[in-house]
Amino acid sequence: MIHTKNVTKTYQMGQVELKVIKDLNISIDHGEFVAIVGPSGSGKSTVLNLLGCLDKPSTGSITVEDIDVTRLNRTQLAKFRGEKVGFIFQSFNLIPVLSVYENIEYPLIMIQDLPEDERRTRIMALLKDVDMLDQKDKFPDQLSGGQRQRVAIARALVTKPKIVFADEPTANLDSETSKQIISLMRNIQKEFNTTFIFATHDEKIVTEVDRIITIVDGIITEDKRTAS
Numbered sequence: 001m002i003h004t005k006n007v008t009k010t011y012q013m014g015q016v017e018l019k020v021i022k023d024l025n026i027s028i029d030h031g032e033f034v035a036i037v038g039p040s041g042s043g044k045s046t047v048l049n050l051l052g053c054l055d056k057p058s059t060g061s062i063t064v065e066d067i068d069v070t071r072l073n074r075t076q077l078a079k080f081r082g083e084k085v086g087f088i089f090q091s092f093n094l095i096p097v098l099s100v101y102e103n104i105e106y107p108l109i110m111i112q113d114l115p116e117d118e119r120r121t122r123i124m125a126l127l128k129d130v131d132m133l134d135q136k137d138k139f140p141d142q143l144s145g146g147q148r149q150r151v152a153i154a155r156a157l158v159t160k161p162k163i164v165f166a167d168e169p170t171a172n173l174d175s176e177t178s179k180q181i182i183s184l185m186r187n188i189q190k191e192f193n194t195t196f197i198f199a200t201h202d203e204k205i206v207t208e209v210d211r212i213i214t215i216v217d218g219i220i221t222e223d224k225r226t227a228s
């Protein structure tokens with residue numbers, strides 16, 4: 001479902017060119033639960049942003065769901081992202097002036113034209129899935145880190161994306177909360193066959209995924225399936 005072909009990414013830093021991704025060739029299938037691991041600065045977030053169509057490669061092509069996303073313009077890309085992918089970030093990125101309910105509703109209002117009662121049904125079901133129903137009228141600053149990440153997960157899932165990208169989703173969570181968040185994502189993957197692609201160095205994620213792609217200095221050094 002995701003294929004990259006000879007993808008590179010170069011950042012221009014003043015006079016200096018920094019080649020961050022050197023030659024990326026990977027395929028990721030429907031429903032995979034996969035982690036991209038590697039030292040800090042190795043290019044994990046860059047890969048995630050490229051695969052998630054937040055950023056464009058310098059050279060090479062990326063197809064997602066049979067569409068060559070490197071050929072889409074900004075508007076088409078935004079629409080594509082809105083329909084196909086969800087994002088979860090290390091710092092949760094919730095909107096502080098919106099309630100839990102409104103944060104989850106936000107992507108639906110931005111991109112999709114769903115009637116309000118359908119929006120409500122969908123949001124209430126997700127609030128239940130992430131065990132946040134009784135917190136729905138609270139604001140982000142009234143929540144713990146784990147609760148915020150639950151909201152962020154619900155927000156990422158509300159558009160029913162095929163693929164969810166999660167960049168260090170447990171980095172700001174304690175160990176017990178991290179485990180709960182990982183198992184929540186695992187359950188969603190199993191139930192809906194949602195693809196999850198993590199960038200992480202959290203061992204708790206790495207031991208849970210089905211596939212580990214290691215990247216060092218912008219090059220894949222290992223790609224292995226695990227027995228879990």
Ligand code: ADP
Nearest residue numbers: 011018020038039040041042043044045046047
């Ligand atoms: P990781 O997520 O594995 O820590 P990143 O993908 O964030 O790594 O970064 C890889 C390299 O690219 C780092 O050297 C980083 O400094 C550099 N980099 C990332 N984003 C930019 C940018 N927008 N401009 C210039 N350099 C960048």
Ligand code: MG
Nearest residue numbers: 044045046199
């Ligand atoms: Mg990163």
